[in-house]
Amino acid sequence: MKTRDTLRQEIRYQRSLLNTAQQAEQSLLLSKKLIKDKVVKGVKHIAIYLANDGELNTQPFINWCWQNSIAVYLPVIHPFSKGNLLFLKYTENSILVKNKYGILEPRLDVRNIITLAQLDIIFTPLVAFDPQGNRLGMGGGFYDRTLAAWHAQYQQNKEATPLPVGLAHDCQKVTAIPFESWDIPLPKIITPTTSYNFDI
Ligand SMILES: Nc1nc2c(c(=O)[nH]1)N(C=O)[C@@H](CNc1ccc(C(=O)N[C@@H](CCC(=O)O)C(=O)O)cc1)CN2
Numbered sequence: 001m002k003t004r005d006t007l008r009q010e011i012r013y014q015r016s017l018l019n020t021a022q023q024a025e026q027s028l029l030l031s032k033k034l035i036k037d038k039v040v041k042g043v044k045h046i047a048i049y050l051a052n053d054g055e056l057n058t059q060p061f062i063n064w065c066w067q068n069s070i071a072v073y074l075p076v077i078h079p080f081s082k083g084n085l086l087f088l089k090y091t092e093n094s095i096l097v098k099n100k101y102g103i104l105e106p107r108l109d110v111r112n113i114i115t116l117a118q119l120d121i122i123f124t125p126l127v128a129f130d131p132q133g134n135r136l137g138m139g140g141g142f143y144d145r146t147l148a149a150w151h152a153q154y155q156q157n158k159e160a161t162p163l164p165v166g167l168a169h170d171c172q173k174v175t176a177i178p179f180e181s182w183d184i185p186l187p188k189i190i191t192p193t194t195s196y197n198f199d200i
């Protein structure tokens with residue numbers, strides 16, 4: 001099996017081959033798909049991400065959320081708790097700053113923080129996924145840490161909030177991801193063409 005680093009490099013390269021027109025088209029397809037999906041029905045608070053490194057652009061879907069009174073939150077690298085994320089409200093008026101990876105995030109302001117328990121869905125970025133719902137990210141372990149408590153609860157009840165939903169281009173699906181003990185698989189991943197549900 002390929003190593004995690006090889007897989008990461010290969011899929012990041014595949015993703016980078018999508019041109020601007022393809023990215024725009026896929027992003028609109030995703031938005032249309034999400035708007036119709038039952039997981040989005042009735043939600044009030046969602047966490048999502050701003051695209052980086054060829055990731056599927058989420059802005060068309062975010063615009064729809066804003067128009068439909070769904071509050072949107074973005075991950076912010078925790079200023080001192082290493083490897084952890086905070087989630088801050090994102091509106092049209094948010095002041096954004098670049099984090100250490102060059103990704104735009106809301107400027108830290110404690111008044112805009114939401115707790116995980118208050119979120120309905122966390123849409124997660126990812127580099128690769130496999131038919132078991134395994135997720136390979138950029139390598140920081142940020143979402144694995146964020147979702148560890150959720151996973152423990154889900155394994156007991158087959159139900160827990162917030163629901164994590166991965167978003168990815170179709171080209172990010174691979175046959176198998178070498179699994180590590182800390183990896184948190186996802187119960188659902190949505191691409192511009194397909195909704196996958198995984199029995200995790
Ligand atoms: N859009 C988006 N936002 C996100 C994530 C993500 O995957 N996508 N993250 C998901 O966890 C967190 C940031 N994690 C990241 C981890 C590594 C790299 C990265 O570019 N690493 C470089 C080398 C690292 C360095 O510069 O020190 C690389 O691999 O080339 C980027 C984001 C929070 N925000």
Ligand SMILES: Nc1ncnc2c1ncn2[C@@H]1O[C@H](COP(=O)(O)OP(=O)(O)OP(=O)(O)O)[C@@H](O)[C@H]1O
Nearest residue numbers: 135136137138139140141142143144145148182183
């Ligand atoms: N729950 C956790 N507690 C402590 N360390 C963790 C946890 N989850 C992951 N890590 C550490 O984080 C590092 C990176 O993990 P990994 O390569 O799986 O990240 P990733 O899933 O690709 O990234 P991300 O979740 O940020 O997109 C690993 O060294 C791992 O030991």
